[in-house]
Amino acid sequence: MIEARDFAALREVFREWPPADLAEVILDLPEDEQVIVFRVLPAALAADVFEYIGIEEQQQLLRAMTHEQVVAILNEMSPDDRTALLEELPSAAARQLIRLLTPDERRVATSLLGYPEDSVGRLMTPDFIAVKEDWTVQRVLDYVREYGRDSETLNFVYVVDDRGKLIDDVRMREFLLRPLTTKVSDIRDRNFAALNATDSQQDALNVFRKYDRAALPVVDSNGVLVGIVTSDDMLDVAEEEATEDIQKLGGSEALDAPYLTIRFPHMIRKRAPWLVILFLSEMLTATAMGFFSDEIARAVVLALFVPLIISSGGNSGSQATTIVIRAMALGEVVLRDWWKVMRREVFSGLALGVILGTIGFLRIAVWSQLFHLYGPHWPLIGVTIFFSLIGVVMWGTLSGSMLPFALRRVGLDPATASAPFVATLVDVTGLIIYFTVAFLILRGTLL
Amino acid sequence: MIEARDFAALREVFREWPPADLAEVILDLPEDEQVIVFRVLPAALAADVFEYIGIEEQQQLLRAMTHEQVVAILNEMSPDDRTALLEELPSAAARQLIRLLTPDERRVATSLLGYPEDSVGRLMTPDFIAVKEDWTVQRVLDYVREYGRDSETLNFVYVVDDRGKLIDDVRMREFLLRPLTTKVSDIRDRNFAALNATDSQQDALNVFRKYDRAALPVVDSNGVLVGIVTSDDMLDVAEEEATEDIQKLGGSEALDAPYLTIRFPHMIRKRAPWLVILFLSEMLTATAMGFFSDEIARAVVLALFVPLIISSGGNSGSQATTIVIRAMALGEVVLRDWWKVMRREVFSGLALGVILGTIGFLRIAVWSQLFHLYGPHWPLIGVTIFFSLIGVVMWGTLSGSMLPFALRRVGLDPATASAPFVATLVDVTGLIIYFTVAFLILRGTLL
Numbered sequence: 001m002i003e004a005r006d007f008a009a010l011r012e013v014f015r016e017w018p019p020a021d022l023a024e025v026i027l028d029l030p031e032d033e034q035v036i037v038f039r040v041l042p043a044a045l046a047a048d049v050f051e052y053i054g055i056e057e058q059q060q061l062l063r064a065m066t067h068e069q070v071v072a073i074l075n076e077m078s079p080d081d082r083t084a085l086l087e088e089l090p091s092a093a094a095r096q097l098i099r100l101l102t103p104d105e106r107r108v109a110t111s112l113l114g115y116p117e118d119s120v121g122r123l124m125t126p127d128f129i130a131v132k133e134d135w136t137v138q139r140v141l142d143y144v145r146e147y148g149r150d151s152e153t154l155n156f157v158y159v160v161d162d163r164g165k166l167i168d169d170v171r172m173r174e175f176l177l178r179p180l181t182t183k184v185s186d187i188r189d190r191n192f193a194a195l196n197a198t199d200s201q202q203d204a205l206n207v208f209r210k211y212d213r214a215a216l217p218v219v220d221s222n223g224v225l226v227g228i229v230t231s232d233d234m235l236d237v238a239e240e241e242a243t244e245d246i247q248k249l250g251g252s253e254a255l256d257a258p259y260l261t262i263r264f265p266h267m268i269r270k271r272a273p274w275l276v277i278l279f280l281s282e283m284l285t286a287t288a289m290g291f292f293s294d295e296i297a298r299a300v301v302l303a304l305f306v307p308l309i310i311s312s313g314g315n316s317g318s319q320a321t322t323i324v325i326r327a328m329a330l331g332e333v334v335l336r337d338w339w340k341v342m343r344r345e346v347f348s349g350l351a352l353g354v355i356l357g358t359i360g361f362l363r364i365a366v367w368s369q370l371f372h373l374y375g376p377h378w379p380l381i382g383v384t385i386f387f388s389l390i391g392v393v394m395w396g397t398l399s400g401s402m403l404p405f406a407l408r409r410v411g412l413d414p415a416t417a418s419a420p421f422v423a424t425l426v427d428v429t430g431l432i433i434y435f436t437v438a439f440l441i442l443r444g445t446l447l
Numbered sequence: 448m449i450e451a452r453d454f455a456a457l458r459e460v461f462r463e464w465p466p467a468d469l470a471e472v473i474l475d476l477p478e479d480e481q482v483i484v485f486r487v488l489p490a491a492l493a494a495d496v497f498e499y500i501g502i503e504e505q506q507q508l509l510r511a512m513t514h515e516q517v518v519a520i521l522n523e524m525s526p527d528d529r530t531a532l533l534e535e536l537p538s539a540a541a542r543q544l545i546r547l548l549t550p551d552e553r554r555v556a557t558s559l560l561g562y563p564e565d566s567v568g569r570l571m572t573p574d575f576i577a578v579k580e581d582w583t584v585q586r587v588l589d590y591v592r593e594y595g596r597d598s599e600t601l602n603f604v605y606v607v608d609d610r611g612k613l614i615d616d617v618r619m620r621e622f623l624l625r626p627l628t629t630k631v632s633d634i635r636d637r638n639f640a641a642l643n644a645t646d647s648q649q650d651a652l653n654v655f656r657k658y659d660r661a662a663l664p665v666v667d668s669n670g671v672l673v674g675i676v677t678s679d680d681m682l683d684v685a686e687e688e689a690t691e692d693i694q695k696l697g698g699s700e701a702l703d704a705p706y707l708t709i710r711f712p713h714m715i716r717k718r719a720p721w722l723v724i725l726f727l728s729e730m731l732t733a734t735a736m737g738f739f740s741d742e743i744a745r746a747v748v749l750a751l752f753v754p755l756i757i758s759s760g761g762n763s764g765s766q767a768t769t770i771v772i773r774a775m776a777l778g779e780v781v782l783r784d785w786w787k788v789m790r791r792e793v794f795s796g797l798a799l800g801v802i803l804g805t806i807g808f809l810r811i812a813v814w815s816q817l818f819h820l821y822g823p824h825w826p827l828i829g830v831t832i833f834f835s836l837i838g839v840v841m842w843g844t845l846s847g848s849m850l851p852f853a854l855r856r857v858g859l860d861p862a863t864a865s866a867p868f869v870a871t872l873v874d875v876t877g878l879i880i881y882f883t884v885a886f887l888i889l890r891g892t893l894l
Contacts, residue, residue, distance in 0.1 A: 015636075016638050018639070020657050020659070051659075141623075148620050148623050148624070154602050154619050154620060154623075155600055172601050176592045176601075177595070189462075189463065191463050191464055192465070208679065209682065209686070210467050210499075211465065211467045212467070212498075212499070213679060214661045214679055215661070230661060231678045231681075232655065235656065235682055235685060236656075238682060238686060239777065242685070242686075242692075242693070243777065245689075245693065246693055246769055246772075246773045247769060247770060247773060249693065249696060249769060250765050250768065250770060251762055251765050251766050252766045259771065259774035259780055259788075260788075264791070264794065264795075267791075268799065271799065272798075272802055275762055275803060275840075278758070278759075278762050279762075279803050279806060280806070283810060285755055289751040289752075289753075289754065290751055290820065293748075297747045300740050300743050300744045300750075303747075303750040303753070304733045304736040304737055305736075306736075306750070306754060307733070307736065307754070308730060308732055311725070311761075311871060311874060312722070315725050315870075316722060318867050319697050319698050319722070319867075322694060322699075323702065324706065325693075326690055326694060327705065332705040332707060333706055341706075341707075347711065348711075352718065355719055355722070356723065356726050359723065360726075363730060393722075420761070420766075420870075423761070423762075423867075423870070424762070427754055427758060
């Protein structure tokens with residue numbers, strides 16, 4: 001239809017589609033055809049579809065569109081999605097776009113951009129329904145009928161005082177069920193939950209988790225109602241936070257872009273620094289091993305178990321650090337719980353260490369009987385492995401669980417204590433524990 | 448007030464509170480007082496508060512409550528939260544509770560429990576507003592006024608045909624804005640998104656992500672509207688999925704309970720199996736090292752770099768596997784993208800390997816000049832380290848990125864390819880790569 005330039009038919013087909021699906025189809029077209037499709041769509045639908053497109057593609061489209069198209073779409077977009085787009089643009093470009101807005105929309109856009117990045121203010125939309133305490137149900141319903149078109153949710157109506165201060169939230173269903181002459185003041189229950197515009201999005205997530213609401217009102221520092229945040233925005237925040245944590249736990253910086261679309265040099269820049277830092281720290285193992293090279297030369301058998309010992313510490317440390325970091329992110333564990341966590345992890349480490357140590361000892365015993373691999377002193381080697389594993393695993397769980405607390409204490413992101421980071425830390429200490437135990441047990445026999 | 452048995456005052460104070468906060472306060476009380484507070488609350492509020500309490504505490508409370516209290520609360524609870532409670536109970540206990548419900552509520556409860564675990568059916572609530580195509584706006588609004596009380600959302604009204612088949616969703620605002628005589632059929636736009644009751648909750652999450660809706664309708668296999676799912680439930684699903692993935696990535700089974708409340712033996716049972724599996728696999732490193740013990744005896748210097756080499760492979764593998772697993776969970780990468788991912792990771796591995804290899808070579812060069820640590824053949828050792836690192840890092844990124852695809856291909860959870868799992872896998876191969884490169888380069892000189 002695009003080729004036949006049958007735009008009327010195209011418009012007729014597309015207006016029936018859900019905007020999210022339409023966005024997918026449009027993104028599969030070549031760029032010049034994307035612009036054409038946007039031109040044939042009715043302005044409101046065009047803006048809806050535009051909101052479902054990724055921010056990078058939005059920028060490309062805006063550059064390709066005519067001035068009128070840009071004006072129409074920007075003014076029709078919902079304020080929270082527009083904020084998301086504007087904050088990604090260089091400030092000169094953002095200012096230029098803001099100038100295209102109608103005075104009303106411009107005021108909204110600039111006020112939203114005034115809130116700090118990653119704050120609730122950047123997520124909220126100022127499209128809500130606010131009523132006064134002395135209104136009747138009839139007046140509220142008339143008001144909704146007149147101004148409800150743009151509201152993001154109709155489940156809640158917010159009650160404000162004369163200065164715009166939020167004093168209650170009332171479910172729309174309460175209005176639907178009462179006689180039309182009932183006053184708002186008779187319906188309201190005086191309890192409500194609200195977010196602060198300067199709260200971090202992570203804090204907002206915890207509030208949503210607690211209250212299980214589809215939307216929450218946002219107030220400024222004076223308690224004045226300035227917007228609402230809906231739980232579908234929170235879903236995006238939760239996913240993003242989890243993605244960042246997971247990528248950090250895997251030992252790279254957060255990629256901040258989908259894997260298949262992030263540019264290659266960009267991805268290497270996100271991954272190389274941590275690998276280099278880990279590599280530099282791990283060099284200490286070569287130094288530590290250097291100190292024990294005489295022992296190794298005398299008893300090569302000791303070197304054979306080095307990877308086994310240090311990786312066990314690394315694995316138990318990875319477990320502990322990821323469990324603690326996730327519990328922190330969910331708010332299950334807070335800073336002052338460090339002592340409880342430490343106690344748990346000391347015992348976990350002991351239990352896990354004894355399990356692995358026993359398996360290690362048995363392996364040496366059985367292999368010695370079967371293949372006579374470890375010479376006549378195998379029981380001593382077995383005991384060395386047993387106690388080394390207990391020490392290394394305990395050290396692993398302990399440092400893995402405490403490092404996130406230490407990082408949070410000094411104001412850093414606990415997720416920086418990634419699994420590879422803890423593993424590296426434990427490797428160096430693990431070697432020292434291993435060779436010290438070996439020295440104590442094998443002195444006079446093998447060493 | 449509880450001690451003074453002033454229940455009227457208690458009731459007066461508590462009825463003003465948000466249920467989520469009330470739940471927190473109640474959980475801090477001793478158990479007998481918890482039951483008292485529930486007794487004084489109005490039935491509807493008691494059920495609301497009860498929904499905000501964790502499932503384990505809910506079970507304890509039910510055991511402590513009187514028969515009448517249990518009946519009142521169960522019948523007032525919203526169906527989705529009640530399903531969550533019932534499905535955790537032993538089936539005999541669940542049946543007993545279901546028998547306490549009114550016939551209407553019992554029918555709802557048993558039908559929800561009929562859906563497979565982790566399916567959309569278990570999440571949905573049958574409280575929605577459904578209207579017919581030939582109704583007028585007036586009739587719809589009257590209907591909402593009469594039956595809207597229980598509906599979980601008023602943002603959408605669902606249009607069904609005579610057999611209950613979902614044929615459209617219409618925003619409530621559309622009804623509020625039209626003349627009262629307009630027919631539903633004139634308003635509807637024939638496009639809607641719906642979930643299937645047997646869809647997995649993970650799939651539902653992807654649909655919510657795509658459409659950015661506060662609620663979505665759920666249909667059965669015949670297209671009949673059977674319920675709705677709200678995005679605040681999806682927030683819980685997203686968090687749970689992320690927690691499971693993170694804990695698996697850290698190399699333990701999903702704990703399925705908050706860290707501080709999970710019982711100690713239970714936690715050890717979740718953590719020990721993977722540590723043991725990793726330990727048994729890692730034993731192969733001792734075997735591999737055993738094959739090269741002659742080489743180690745001749746050139747102890749080789750042993751010094753073992754931890755450095757193998758951990759570099761493990762770290763790059765951890766990075767790759769976590770990035771790929773997260774991209775899969777978000778639907779950014781699907782099974783058929785394996786080839787694209789493989790190509791990216793081969794080049795990533797090469798780039799990262801060259802970076803680390805260069806640093807490794809420089810370290811050996813500098814240390815040799817400063818401390819004369821590595822003897823006259825240090826350039827050869829440096830070259831060995833350089834090429835080993837490239838090989839090991841490439842192997843790490845490649846196996847780390849491909850393992851999740853292989854696991855998903857055979858129907859397993861990709862997150863099983865945890866960071867420690869990949870690290871262990873890479874350790875054994877890393878040793879073989881290292882000693883092979885060493886043998887090729889150092890033959891005739893050190894070896």
